[in-house]
Amino acid sequence: MAEKITDETIDYVSILAKLKPSPEEKIQARKDMQQMLDYIDKLNDLDTSGVEPMSHLFPLNNVFREDTVTNGDDRENMLRNAPEEKDGQYVVPITIE
Amino acid sequence: MRKTGMTATELSAAIRRGEIRVADAVKQALAEIREKDGEIHAFLTVDEEGALRKAEEIQKKIDAGELTGPLAGVPIAVKDNICTKGLRTTCASRILENFVPTYQAEAADRLEKAGMVIIGKTNMDEFAMGSTTETSAFGPTQNPAAPGHVPGGSSGGSCAAVASGMVPLALGSDTGGSIRQPSSFCGVTGMKPTYGTVSRYGLIAYGSSLDQIGPVAGNVADCAALLDVIAAYDEKDSTSMKRDRYGFSDALKKDVKGMKIGIPKEYFGDGLAKDVKDRILEAAELLKNAGAQVEECHLGLIDYAIPTYYVIACAEASSNLERFDGVKYGYRAADYEDLDDMYKKSRSEGFGPEVKRRIMLGSFVLSSGYYDAYYLKALRVKALIKEAFDRVFSEYDMILAPAAPDTAPRMGSSLEDPLKMYLSDIYTVSVNLCGLPGITIPVGKDRNGLPVGMQLIGNRCEEAKLLQAAYTCECLQKENGKEQMA
Numbered sequence: 001m002a003e004k005i006t007d008e009t010i011d012y013v014s015i016l017a018k019l020k021p022s023p024e025e026k027i028q029a030r031k032d033m034q035q036m037l038d039y040i041d042k043l044n045d046l047d048t049s050g051v052e053p054m055s056h057l058f059p060l061n062n063v064f065r066e067d068t069v070t071n072g073d074d075r076e077n078m079l080r081n082a083p084e085e086k087d088g089q090y091v092v093p094i095t096i097e
Numbered sequence: 098m099r100k101t102g103m104t105a106t107e108l109s110a111a112i113r114r115g116e117i118r119v120a121d122a123v124k125q126a127l128a129e130i131r132e133k134d135g136e137i138h139a140f141l142t143v144d145e146e147g148a149l150r151k152a153e154e155i156q157k158k159i160d161a162g163e164l165t166g167p168l169a170g171v172p173i174a175v176k177d178n179i180c181t182k183g184l185r186t187t188c189a190s191r192i193l194e195n196f197v198p199t200y201q202a203e204a205a206d207r208l209e210k211a212g213m214v215i216i217g218k219t220n221m222d223e224f225a226m227g228s229t230t231e232t233s234a235f236g237p238t239q240n241p242a243a244p245g246h247v248p249g250g251s252s253g254g255s256c257a258a259v260a261s262g263m264v265p266l267a268l269g270s271d272t273g274g275s276i277r278q279p280s281s282f283c284g285v286t287g288m289k290p291t292y293g294t295v296s297r298y299g300l301i302a303y304g305s306s307l308d309q310i311g312p313v314a315g316n317v318a319d320c321a322a323l324l325d326v327i328a329a330y331d332e333k334d335s336t337s338m339k340r341d342r343y344g345f346s347d348a349l350k351k352d353v354k355g356m357k358i359g360i361p362k363e364y365f366g367d368g369l370a371k372d373v374k375d376r377i378l379e380a381a382e383l384l385k386n387a388g389a390q391v392e393e394c395h396l397g398l399i400d401y402a403i404p405t406y407y408v409i410a411c412a413e414a415s416s417n418l419e420r421f422d423g424v425k426y427g428y429r430a431a432d433y434e435d436l437d438d439m440y441k442k443s444r445s446e447g448f449g450p451e452v453k454r455r456i457m458l459g460s461f462v463l464s465s466g467y468y469d470a471y472y473l474k475a476l477r478v479k480a481l482i483k484e485a486f487d488r489v490f491s492e493y494d495m496i497l498a499p500a501a502p503d504t505a506p507r508m509g510s511s512l513e514d515p516l517k518m519y520l521s522d523i524y525t526v527s528v529n530l531c532g533l534p535g536i537t538i539p540v541g542k543d544r545n546g547l548p549v550g551m552q553l554i555g556n557r558c559e560e561a562k563l564l565q566a567a568y569t570c571e572c573l574q575k576e577n578g579k580e581q582m583a
Contacts, residue, residue, distance in 0.1 A: 003467065010457075017415060017460040018422070019453060020441040032454050033461060035516055040404040043474050046481065053476030055306070057292065057483065057532040058557070063335050077199040083429030090425055093436045 005034045105171045105265035105319040112170035113159060119170040119214065120152040126172040126216050129263040137239045139248075139258040141177050142185050143217035148172065155212045167322050167346070169212030174258045174267040177218040178225055179310065180299040181205050184215070188301050189233035190223045192421050192428045192447030202299020203334065204268060204310045204327045211326040216264055219254030223449045224418065225272055225303045227251055228518050229511045230279070232451040237508060242284045243547045246505040249279030255313045256283040266323050267313040272303050273406055274500070274525025276311045280537040281500035281550025286320045286567070287313045291558050292532030293338030295324075296331035304413040305336075307406075307529040317538065317568040321345040324560065340558060348561035349568045353387050356566060358553075359394030359493035364524060370503040372543035377551045380540040381497055383573040384566065394493060397485045399527070401478050403519055406526035408462050408475035414452075415459025421447065454515060483531045490556040495563060497553055499524050500537045504547035524552060534560045538567045540574070 003009075010026050010033070021029055075088060084091040103111070111117045127145055134140050158164040175181060178188045180198035182205075187193045201209075208215060222232040230253025231237045240248040241261035248257040252269030256276075259267050260283035269276040271289035280287030288311045295310040302308060312323035325346055330339040360381060365374055385391040423429035423443030430442035448456070462471035489496060502521055511518045528535040534557075537550040551570075555563040 003470075009461070013457050013461045013464065014441075016464055017453075017456045018419070018437075018440045018444055019448075019456065020438075020445045021453075025453075029454070029457055032515060033458060036407065036458055037461075037471075039516060040408055040471065040475075043401060043404050043408075043478050046398075046401060046478055048474065048477035048481065051477040051480050053473045054480035054483065055476055057306075058338070060336065063332070065332065071200070074199045077197075078425070081196055081199075081426035083423055083427070092424055093433065093439055095436050 003037055005030050005037065104316055105314065106167050106322050108265060109168050109171050113165065119156045119159065120149060122170060123148050123152040123172050123214050123216065126264050130217070133261050133263055137241055137257050137261055138236060139219055139238050139254040139261065139263065140174065140217045141187055141189065141220050141235055141254070144184050144215065147184065148214050148216050151214045155214060158212065164212035166211045166326070168266070168326055170214070171266060172214045172216045172264050173208055174217055174219045174255055174264045175205055175215050176221055176252050176255050176267070176269050178221060178270055178301045179205055179268060180301065181215060181218065184218065186218065186301070187235070188224045189221045189235055190448065190452070191234045192444070194428065196426055198299070200299065203296035203331045205299065207327050207329065208268070213326070219252070219258055219267060221254055222251035222451070224301070224414070224452050225251040225270060225275055226414070226451050226455055228274070228278060228521055229506070230254060231508065231512055232449055234449055239508070240283055240505050243505050245507060246547065247282065247508050247511065249282035249501070249505060251275040252287070252313065253279045256280050256285050256287065259283070259285045259313050259315055265315060266319060268310055268327070269313045270300060270308060270310050271529065272307045273410060273529050274522050276313060277500045277525050277535055277537040277550070277552055278522070280313060281552070282505035282548060284539040284548030284550070285313055285315060286317055286536070286538050287311065288320055288324060288536040288560070289528060289534060290324060290328060290560060291534045293336050294328045294340060294560070296329070296334040296337050298331055298333040302417040304410040305417060306413060307410060317564060317571050318346070318349055320536070321349060321564050342561070345560055345564055348564040350565055351569045351572045353384050353389040353566055353569045356389040356495070356562070357493045358384060358389050358391045358495055358497050358566070359489055360391065360497050361396035361399070361489070362393045363396055363399045364498045368502050368523070369499055370543070373499055373503060373549050376541040376543070376549040377497070377499055380551050380570055380574065383577065384570055387569060387573060389566070391497070394489055396489055396496070398482050399523065402482060402527040402530065403523060405475045405478045405482065406522070406530055407458070407519060408471050409479065409530070411455045411459035412463050412472050413459070415456045415463060418452070418456055423447070451515070479530050482527055486527065486531050486533065495553050495555045495559070495566060497551065500550045500552040504543045504545070504549060528554055533557060534563055536563045536567050538571060
């Protein structure tokens, strides 16, 4: 049987996901996640003992290069995308008192 | 002016011969968009001014003999998760509604270097998460080949733009079938290349180990020509691959003699609509009559592909989408208490339901206590699925398969039951899990006149074989159609 998803699970996962679901969204999220996990449980039919988790399909080597700057200073255009900016910097709520 | 029915390579040839001006080709695409896109809604942004300006620049280079490539001067649409410098790129999400990239994706850059003109950005499922283009925050796209039906997804806008003739070519992206399935639903040709063939630099990431940009075209030759333009090693993408051979257009030979094509019997069981099955097997018969060795084979493990895919894709998505926090770009909530609250509210208001669903699932399967049971388990099953494909490719040159269990569903019928929608990805997700190339070509229509596509899946780096078989099948279908009409 798949993991039982509780309200606490949803609260905890919301913290990890940096989301703030409404009470209705929480009920839906619990239902959706339970349904998916029950389905994903099918994977447990397969014996995978001794099988290495495969993160990369092909042998990948580290790619090294000199740490040289190749792009220009594009501050003005980048700041144009900022929700809020002041004096050429991003504005965020106070993080340190 | 581009004649109706002219392919992209024909259009470019006419431009290079001086018979058509680039600006006229662009103006025609813009006129088609004005005429048709009110109804179809394939585009999120149309860059009329930029495209006309580019057309003049490219014309000069063509006239000077500097641009001689087979797609020079051709207008193209680009999926809206591929960054275009100075041109709004939204991923069909509220959270990026006003985002204007300060840099160009490598694939988009290669289009411009080849002398192609980016006309605009196409609609998609939000962050490429969906199979119908209905999760777009800016409204759905209509299937031009089947009004009232979805175009498929997530590259629904790109496929609809090509199917309706607004543009001869488009770029899509494919994480779990997002080029191949909408190509099937819209009756166009679309290819997902081998992982690492096209640079992901500037492609807004969904599932980084699965994502790949690919061509959407009206025929196999155009598809190969566009792949030739975008496929290249790029040091800016650490998973980019140096291929031994490019030159995919060289594979356009009408010849399948001796090719071994496997039809996995598990793919043609109960879940497949009868008309879809019939059309695909008719196309398989054409290949067989032309000398290919077409036979049933055993693939195995297909019931495990979807759960494996959704665990891995959602895990990667939850990590990739952490960057949307309302600080440096994108949507920021109006009211918040502190920094953490700002992150949470901006994300909750900026992302749509399907994106949040996948971020939640992904965060769960990566969380401590569940990581081994779900995420690592999925990576282990992925290894087994790859072995299953390796076994088939040790005997066969390619796999012949459907791209979707049925033709395009009606609009509004898919989103209510997410799991049911996920299950329809059964024929496409394994290709992404295993990094393989796959192509979809149209093979006719079902009893209601909706397009049916056939998928060919190849071993790693074997695009050329797929293109050759697809091209042969396309030629045979044309000849067959003519015979039937005669």
